[in-house]
Amino acid sequence: MASMFRKPKRNFRKKETDFEDENDNGNSNDLMEVDMELNIQPQAAKEKKKKKPKEKDSKAKSVLSFEMEEEDGETEVFKIKRSSHSRRVAKQMKKELKEKTDPKSIEIEADIGDSTSEKEKVYEEQQRERRKKDVYDEEEARVAAEKIKKLREEFKTLNGEDALGSSDSDEDEKKGFQAKLARGEIPDAKTIHFIRKQRQMARETDNFIPVEDSKVSANKTSTARLVRDDDNDKSDDGEEDRVDFSLDQAARERQEMRDKFLATEHGSDEDSDQEREWENQQIRKAVSLQVPSMDIPGTTDSNDSSSQVAFISSSTTARSSPSKAFAKEDTQKPFSSLAKPQDLSDITIESVRKQLKERLDVADSVHRTHKLELERVVSDITDTTESIELCEQKAPDLENRYRFFQELRGYVRDLVECLNEKVPVINDLENRINSLLKGRAERLVKRRQQDIQDQCRDYMTNTASVKMDSEAREEQMRQRRAAEREARRARRRRAREGKSISGHYDGLSSDDEDSSQSLVIKFDNEIESIKQTRQSLFEDVVEEFSSPESVKENFERWKFTYGDTYREAYIGLCMPKLLNPFVRADLILWNPLEINNEDFEDSSWFNTLIFMGYRDGVKIDRSDDDLRILPSVVDKLIIPKLTFLVQEVWDPMSTSQTARLVNLTMKLTRDYPSVNADSKNFRSFMEAVVARLKKTLDDDVFTPMYPLNVLDNRSSGPAIFFHRQSWSCIKLFGNMLSWHQLVSPPVLQKLSLSGLLNRYIVIGLASSHINREALHKCQAIISALPKTWFGDLEGENTLPQLENLCRYLVSAAKTLHKATALERDVERLEGRDLVKQISKHLINIHAMDHAMMLANEFSFKI
Numbered sequence: 022m023a024s025m026f027r028k029p030k031r032n033f034r035k036k037e038t039d040f041e042d043e044n045d046n047g048n049s050n051d052l053m054e055v056d057m058e059l060n061i062q063p064q065a066a067k068e069k070k071k072k073k074p075k076e077k078d079s080k081a082k083s084v085l086s087f088e089m090e091e092e093d094g095e096t097e098v099f100k101i102k103r104s105s106h107s108r109r110v111a112k113q114m115k116k117e118l119k120e121k122t123d124p125k126s127i128e129i130e131a132d133i134g135d136s137t138s139e140k141e142k143v144y145e146e147q148q149r150e151r152r153k154k155d156v157y158d159e160e161e162a163r164v165a166a167e168k169i170k171k172l173r174e175e176f177k178t179l180n181g182e183d184a185l186g187s188s189d190s191d192e193d194e195k196k197g198f199q200a201k202l203a204r205g206e207i208p209d210a211k212t213i214h215f216i217r218k219q220r221q222m223a224r225e226t227d228n229f230i231p232v233e234d235s236k237v238s239a240n241k242t243s244t245a246r247l248v249r250d251d252d253n254d255k256s257d258d259g260e261e262d263r264v265d266f267s268l269d270q271a272a273r274e275r276q277e278m279r280d281k282f283l284a285t286e287h288g289s290d291e292d293s294d295q296e297r298e299w300e301n302q303q304i305r306k307a308v309s310l311q312v313p314s315m316d317i318p319g320t321t322d323s324n325d326s327s328s329q330v331a332f333i334s335s336s337t338t339a340r341s342s343p344s345k346a347f348a349k350e351d352t353q354k355p356f357s358s359l360a361k362p363q364d365l366s367d368i369t370i371e372s373v374r375k376q377l378k379e380r381l382d383v384a385d386s387v388h389r390t391h392k393l394e395l396e397r398v399v400s401d402i403t404d405t406t407e408s409i410e411l412c413e414q415k416a417p418d419l420e421n422r423y424r425f426f427q428e429l430r431g432y433v434r435d436l437v438e439c440l441n442e443k444v445p446v447i448n449d450l451e452n453r454i455n456s457l458l459k460g461r462a463e464r465l466v467k468r469r470q471q472d473i474q475d476q477c478r479d480y481m482t483n484t485a486s487v488k489m490d491s492e493a494r495e496e497q498m499r500q501r502r503a504a505e506r507e508a509r510r511a512r513r514r515r516a517r518e519g520k521s522i523s524g525h526y527d528g529l530s531s532d533d534e535d536s537s538q539s540l541v542i543k544f545d546n547e548i549e550s551i552k553q554t555r556q557s558l559f560e561d562v563v564e565e566f567s568s569p570e571s572v573k574e575n576f577e578r579w580k581f582t583y584g585d586t587y588r589e590a591y592i593g594l595c596m597p598k599l600l601n602p603f604v605r606a607d608l609i610l611w612n613p614l615e616i617n618n619e620d621f622e623d624s625s626w627f628n629t630l631i632f633m634g635y636r637d638g639v640k641i642d643r644s645d646d647d648l649r650i651l652p653s654v655v656d657k658l659i660i661p662k663l664t665f666l667v668q669e670v671w672d673p674m675s676t677s678q679t680a681r682l683v684n685l686t687m688k689l690t691r692d693y694p695s696v697n698a699d700s701k702n703f704r705s706f707m708e709a710v711v712a713r714l715k716k717t718l719d720d721d722v723f724t725p726m727y728p729l730n731v732l733d734n735r736s737s738g739p740a741i742f743f744h745r746q747s748w749s750c751i752k753l754f755g756n757m758l759s760w761h762q763l764v765s766p767p768v769l770q771k772l773s774l775s776g777l778l779n780r781y782i783v784i785g786l787a788s789s790h791i792n793r794e795a796l797h798k799c800q801a802i803i804s805a806l807p808k809t810w811f812g813d814l815e816g817e818n819t820l821p822q823l824e825n826l827c828r829y830l831v832s833a834a835k836t837l838h839k840a841t842a843l844e845r846d847v848e849r850l851e852g853r854d855l856v857k858q859i860s861k862h863l864i865n866i867h868a869m870d871h872a873m874m875l876a877n878e879f880s881f882k883i
Contacts (some may be wrong), residue, residue, distance in 0.1 A: 032677065056672075105166070108130050112162070120358065277319055351606045432565075432575055439566045440602045445604055446558060449550055457547050458612065459669040464540075465533055465670065466721070472506050472532075473723050475499050480725070480739040505536040526797075527741065528748030529674040548610065555609050569629045580634055580647075593634070593646020597653040600630070604658050613685050614671060614678045621659060630654060652695035660702040661687065667709045673717040674749065679756040686763055711768060714757055718776050722750055724785045732789055744794070747785045751798060754778060755805040766810060774822035778802065783825045791833045796855060799830060803862050817869035827868045834859040857881055 047064055202208070208216075223760060234855040310414040478499075513530050535541045559567035565575075576596070604626050612618050634647030641648070663685070672678055686706075689696045696703050724746050725739070732740045757773040782802065786795055803826075811822065819827060834856045841852025876882065 108166075109162070112158075207680075326651055378880070424588075425579075425582065429575065429579060436566050436572065436599070439562055440599075443558060443562075443606075444602055446554070447606050447609070450554055451605065453547070453550055454609055455665060455669070457544060458666070461535070461544060462670045462672065465535075468502075469474050469532055469674070470721065471502060475502055477723070477725060479503075480742050506532075509536060526744070526748045528745035529676070529752050531672070531677060533672065533675055533678075552610060555606055558606055569600050569626050572600065572603075573633055575638075577634060581636065588646070591646065591650075593650060594653075595651045596633070596647070597657060599651075600626070600654065601658065604654055606656065608662060612666065612670070613663070613681055614666060616677070627651070647749060649695075652693045655689065655693045656695035656700055656702055660696065660700070660706050664706045664709050667706065667713055671713060673714055673756055674721055674753055676752060676756055680760055683759050683763070690763070702813050707763065708758065711764060711772070714760075714772055717753065718772065722753065722777065722781055724750060724781045726788055729788075729790065742787070743789070747782070747789075747798065750777060750781045750785070751801050751805075754782065754802060758805045758807060761807040761809070770810075770820070770822055774820070779822065779825050781831055786829055791836050793855075795833065796858065799826070799833075799859075802826065803865050806866060811867040814867050817867075817873070819866050819868040823866055823868065827863060827866070827871045830859050830863055831871050831875065834879075838879060853879070853881070 067562045230312050302437070346451055403553060509532060510527075510530075512534070513532075517525055517530075535544070565571045576587075576592060580592070607624050608621065611621055613620075615721075630651045633650050634645060635641065663682075667682070671682060690703075698704065725743050727739050727743055731737070732743060754773055754777050757769065757777065761769055782798075786798060789795060806823075837855045837859075841849045844852070860872045860875045860881075863869075863875070
């Protein structure tokens with residue numbers, strides 16, 4: 022009966038352990054009813070007894086009523102049965118509390134204070150009244166106890182507690198309920214609860230068929246407190262918040278989960294039926310395409326082919342889904358064609374012949390297919406046999422090939438490990454030799470610059486030099502440097518006299534000697550130590566890994582044995598990197614700027630690489646990568662080595678170093694195709710050359726300016742210093758122009774003509790006397806100019822940068838002619854010859870306009 026009441030929305034909590042608090046809170050309504058019953062006067066009690074049957078009937082009616090209104094605000098209250106002793110104590114405490122709060126008792130207590138006699142009388146009266154009330158209370162307590170007991174039994178019945186303990190059989194209950202209904206009696210709460218439990222169990226076992234649609238109850242809005250059977254025992258609101266008190270809740274949840282899973286996996290019945298129908302259609306189409314005709318024993322009519330296909334498709338469908346094979350007997354009748362009686366009138370000789378012919382064609386087609394398959398299998402067997410024989414023949418060769426490559430693989434790995442250990446030592450040796458050469462070159466350049474500064478101070482014409490040389494220590498160092506300088510010049514002069522060299526001027530020789538003997542010894546010792554270390558570099562290595570010849574032999578054996586794999590591995594491109602450590606170790610002491618240095622083409626590694634991959638009697642293939650090994654080594658090792666020497670060691674003021682460097686560069690560009698303008702390393706090398714020439718032009722060129730009277734005495738110190746610096750500039754001019762075949766003309770013209778000739782040399786010539794030595798200087802300048810610069814000139818004018826030189830030559834010719842015009846014939850003829858010589862110089866530089874002017878002015882032929 023609990024489901025008949027409208028349950029409020031509330032959260033149920035667990036039962037507390039303190040039973041007294043729970044009893045007090047849960048039975049507050051009972052206490053109020055008991056107190057009200059105990060406090061009623063006897064007259065009211067009698068009236069209540071008279072009305073008790075009516076109230077009882079009304080209360081019973083309210084319990085069974087389905088139309089109780091909700092205005093009462095009553096809700097279901099869970100009550101706990103309490104003992105008689107606890108009820109008696111509760112009533113006594115309630116009574117004492119009420120007496121304390123009664124205003125009559127308060128007035129009586131106030132009057133007691135006035136007189137003791139009245140107090141005693143009142144006390145006795147109160148005792149009598151109390152005894153009367155005790156008797157009355159016992160009677161009322163008995164009546165109230167019976168009433169409460171009956172109410173509790175009714176609530177207990179409504180809560181379903183007695184129904185669970187019922188031992189009557191289902192049949193008896195059902196018969197008794199039907200008998201009551203037949204007599205027109207209203208069933209009690211126990212019977213209604215039992216019927217509801219039966220219906221609930223029927224729902225859980227899936228055997229319950231609802232009488233009315235469940236959707237009707239969802240749309241109804243009832244004001245009744247109880248839920249009707251018409252509404253399928255569901256409340257119109259708050260259904261989701263209700264707690265289900267069914268007995269087998271876990272079984273219901275498992276069944277719901279199982280239904281959801283099956284619905285998710287298989288989908289709805291409608292979808293599955295559509296899918297099965299589609300599958301059957303596809304199977305029928307496939308069978309009709311693959312089996313155009315199939316004869317079933319006992320049938321001869323060709324029109325029954327459709328029934329045969331239907332039979333096949335239906336059987337296939339039955340195999341694919343046996344549970345649904347015979348679901349639609351009205352649409353699929355697989356054996357309908359066989360069940361039909363055969364019409365023998367349709368069988369004719371022509372139809373039989375036609376069917377036999379069709380069967381013969383099919384048999385011929387199958388026979389041809391089998392024959393082709395047989396031929397293919399025989400052919401495959403033959404090819405397989407030949408492949409097996411071929412593999413057996415190649416097996417020894419492949420075994421040797423495999424062994425060879427395994428050995429070569431081990432050799433290459435060992436060689437790489439060996440070279441990886443030696444490369445750091447080679448790097449250290451290169452750094453040591455490079456630092457030695459760089460330090461010596463910087464020391465020589467710094468000494469030359471200091472000598473120029475000392476001579477400039479010595480030959481200054483003003484008095485400021487006295488203040489500058491005031492310190493004695495600096496003066497001593499300057500004198501020592503001057504002595505060493507003169508000693509070096511004397512040694513070079515004696516060396517030229519021993520070689521019978523004529524036409525030499527001071528300033529044309531290169532001052533690149535070490536005057537300090539200690540520095541020379543230290544330098545030689547370092548070179549010797551580096552040489553010994555290089556020689557012992559591969560002493561701890563077996564011969565097979567210590568020289569490029571051994572490496573060459575192993576790789577040539579590979580090339581001549583298995584040339585295809587050698588080319589596919591691009592060994593010709595890898596060899597320069599593999600031979601790099603050997604070549605670098607041999608080039609550690611190589612310095613092409615020195616006089617007696619060995620050419621790299623005389624080295625052992627060069628002779629090894631030049632014949633790499635070559636064999637007598639074998640024609641050379643120009644596409645062979647081995648032909649590019651030596652040019653690649655030159656491009657990747659020789660050119661970077663030269664680049665370092667140009668940047669740190671080369672002195673452009675030295676004619677011998679410049680000549681050796683230019684000759685080597687020309688040889689490399691001529692003999693090795695990898696050294697060209699497209700090579701990155703070669704471009705870096707040429708950029709280093711141009712940068713070094715600019716640095717020398719800015720730091721080492723100096724031309725002093727003296728008055729003509731100071732230069733009158735050729736043997737004086739200032740005159741010697743002036744001419745020496747002039748010739749040094751002319752020497753640098755020639756060294757620059759020696760690169761004319763390698764450096765582009767615009768760059769070289771800017772450096773040599775604009776930066777050196779017009780800025781220093783021509784100014785020095787114009788500030789000195791015009792004599793034979795000046796003409797010799799002009800001749801040296803013009804002879805250094807490349808002839809290719811003038812071959813493409815058009816007209817009678819020379820290069821714009823040479824106009825200053827042309828004007829100086831014309832002025833010198835006029836001065837010489839004027840100076841010798843009044844002299845004797847011999848001197849006059851000598852002056853005329855000098856003028857003709859100047860005219861030839863102008864013609865050599867393609868200054869035809871200036872040469873024609875001199876010829877017309879002084880009446881001589883060109």
